[in-house]
Amino acid sequence: MASLDRVKVLVLGDSGVGKSSLVHLLCQNQVLGNPSWTVGCSVDVRVHDYKEGTPEEKTYYIELWDVGGSVGSTSSLKSTRAVFYNSVNGIVLVHDLTNKKSSQNLYRWSLEALNKDSSPTGVIVSNGQQSTHNTL
Numbered sequence: 001m002a003s004l005d006r007v008k009v010l011v012l013g014d015s016g017v018g019k020s021s022l023v024h025l026l027c028q029n030q031v032l033g034n035p036s037w038t039v040g041c042s043v044d045v046r047v048h049d050y051k052e053g054t055p056e057e058k059t060y061y062i063e064l065w066d067v068g069g070s071v072g073s074t075s076s077l078k079s080t081r082a083v084f085y086n087s088v089n090g091i092v093l094v095h096d097l098t099n100k101k102s103s104q105n106l107y108r109w110s111l112e113a114l115n116k117d118s119s120p121t122g123v124i125v126s127n128g129q130q131s132t133h134n135t136l
Contacts, residue, residue: 007062008087012109013094014102015069022094023064038068041084064092078112085113 011019020042024032027044048060067084091113095102 005058005060007060007089009062009064009090009092010085010088010113011064011066011092011094012106012113014096014099014105014109017094017096017099017102019066019068019094022092023066027064038066040068041081042066042068081112082115085115088113 011023013019015037018035020035020038021032023042023044024030024035027046042065044064044066046062046064048062050056050058050060065084067081069081091110093106093109095106097103
């Protein structure tokens with residue numbers, strides 16, 4: 001067996017959008033019959049073989065961290081969730097196609113996970129002119 005590396009991936013989004021169902025499907029290869037609310041965080045694991053049968057073969061131990069809560073939560077809940085955001089290799093943002101607000105909140109989830117308190121500053125290049133803007 002090749003070397004085993006750990007990969008931590010956050011699964012973020014509003015309550016009730018299907019994060020737990022997605023994680024269960026990815027890790028257990030079956031639909032979650034009766035999902036319940038996630039309190040705090042739930043971690044599930046998937047073992048993934050990359051380039052199986054080649055000299056670069058590597059086995060990854062992928063941890064999917066299903067973080068419960070709502071982006072509109074109080075600052076105390078946000079600071080509690082912050083402990084889950086350390087040493088992250090990736091983020092999966094999940095929303096409900098029938099709930100426009102859950103889609104709009106993905107930006108806030110990404111800011112929270114990246115530990116940003118304000119709108120990011122972006123660089124926009126237009127007609128060869130470079131300018132800096134705050135974006136929402």
